[in-house]
Amino acid sequence: MQASSGCLSSRNLAWAPRGQRSPMSLPLGPPKPTIRFRVSAVAAPPPPLKLQRTHSMPPEKVEVFRSLEGWASQWVIPLLKPVGQCWQPQDFLPDPTRPRDEFFDQVRALRDRTAELPDEYFVVLVGDMITEDALPTYQTMINTLDGVRDETGASPSPWAQWTRAWTAEENRHGDLLRTYLYLSGRVDMLMVERTVQYLIGAGMDPGTENNPYLGFVYTSFQERATFVSHGNTARMAKEGGDPVLARVCGTIAADEKRHENAYAKIVEKLLEVDPSGAMLAIADMMRKKITMPAHLMYDGRDPRLFEHFSAVAQRLGVYTADDYADILEFLIGRWRLEKMEGLTAEAQRAQEFVCGLAPRIRKLQERAEERARKMEPLSVKFSWIFNKEVVL
Numbered sequence: 001m002q003a004s005s006g007c008l009s010s011r012n013l014a015w016a017p018r019g020q021r022s023p024m025s026l027p028l029g030p031p032k033p034t035i036r037f038r039v040s041a042v043a044a045p046p047p048p049l050k051l052q053r054t055h056s057m058p059p060e061k062v063e064v065f066r067s068l069e070g071w072a073s074q075w076v077i078p079l080l081k082p083v084g085q086c087w088q089p090q091d092f093l094p095d096p097t098r099p100r101d102e103f104f105d106q107v108r109a110l111r112d113r114t115a116e117l118p119d120e121y122f123v124v125l126v127g128d129m130i131t132e133d134a135l136p137t138y139q140t141m142i143n144t145l146d147g148v149r150d151e152t153g154a155s156p157s158p159w160a161q162w163t164r165a166w167t168a169e170e171n172r173h174g175d176l177l178r179t180y181l182y183l184s185g186r187v188d189m190l191m192v193e194r195t196v197q198y199l200i201g202a203g204m205d206p207g208t209e210n211n212p213y214l215g216f217v218y219t220s221f222q223e224r225a226t227f228v229s230h231g232n233t234a235r236m237a238k239e240g241g242d243p244v245l246a247r248v249c250g251t252i253a254a255d256e257k258r259h260e261n262a263y264a265k266i267v268e269k270l271l272e273v274d275p276s277g278a279m280l281a282i283a284d285m286m287r288k289k290i291t292m293p294a295h296l297m298y299d300g301r302d303p304r305l306f307e308h309f310s311a312v313a314q315r316l317g318v319y320t321a322d323d324y325a326d327i328l329e330f331l332i333g334r335w336r337l338e339k340m341e342g343l344t345a346e347a348q349r350a351q352e353f354v355c356g357l358a359p360r361i362r363k364l365q366e367r368a369e370e371r372a373r374k375m376e377p378l379s380v381k382f383s384w385i386f387n388k389e390v391v392l
């Protein structure tokens with residue numbers, strides 16, 4: 001999407017960023033910012049001065065999660081894979097225990113395979129890798145959630161067990177992508193590493209308010225978004241001549257799918273035990289828009305790095321506004337939200353809002369793209385690929 005001032009404001013886009021870095025998106029700010037590049041579903045951080053709401057779940061609802069511990073042990077924990085059966089990064093990487101020449105041949109083969117992939121592909125792959133590498137932030141975020149957090153660091157509660165093991169599974173994603181990118185020689189690792197350090201230092205603000213209802217809606221959506229995104233980088237690696245990288249991204253995507261299934265199952269259960277409460281939570285998160293986890297990324301140079309990365313992801317079709325609408329529709333179907341009955345009046349309004357949202361997103365996106373076609377494409381330099389320019 002491209003939009004200029006006076007055109008469709010990103011504030012009106014259901015999938016658009018939760019505000020811009022610019023103060024213009026604050027309620028009383030000056031006129032709307034000019035956006036001269038495609039903004040995807042994943043673009044832009046929340047406004048810096050946004051009030052952060054905390055502990056919005058009524059304390060008595062903590063009991064819901066305590067009462068679901070047995071259920072979680074039976075239905076959620078089994079969705080983890082035993083460590084011995086899990087893939088490890090080393091399964092996909094040159095083997096340093098082989099004789100020296102053989103190891104070097106494997107590295108050379110990796111570099112040959114990645115040589116033909118375009119720079120813009122690496123912008124997206126680096127952005128995905130950085131997102132994975134900020135894992136400490138996500139474990140922290142899940143452990144802000146009342147009633148399900150890991151109280152000790154080694155709590156035996158199934159919620160805490162899940163979060164630790166989920167983190168351990170996720171930890172392989174960034175490790176593998178990072179090593180692969182390092183060996184490819186195609187990216188400026190120093191700038192990539194600096195971006196990771198900035199990002200972990202900045203954290204994230206998904207608007208989940210310590211509320212596990214909101215938290216699990218967020219993670220359901222987010223795991224599917226990463227599934228879609230890694231699936232697309234896999235497809236493009238294959239088309240671009242690197243079947244190993246295709247397997248790498250595809251294998252990560254399969255993990256994300258399994259994780260999505262676990263989180264969506266939890267929300268499904270919440271819809272069963274507390275239909276109105278869960279419906280309100282889904283609507284709340286969709287009203288806020290699902291902020292991507294790396295929305296605060298920065299490399300020390302480009303203050304709009306995340307928006308620029310997202311714009312490239314949108315243009316290449318790795319993660320788009322359409323995907324955002326697809327994910328929403330998928331979850332509406334999976335949770336059977338349209339057919340839910342017995343809701344409070346407020347929750348019925350929430351249901352109507354959620355179930356009518358995807359077509360609205362698509363319509364706005366179509367209009368925005370029409371406008372975008374009339375504009376000059378913009379290019380931006382990415383430090384991750386040695387300051388080469390990429391069209392947004």
Ligand SMILES: [Fe+2]
Nearest residue numbers: 132170173226
């Ligand atoms: Fe991941």
Ligand SMILES: [Fe+2]
Nearest residue numbers: 223226256259
């Ligand atoms: Fe994930």
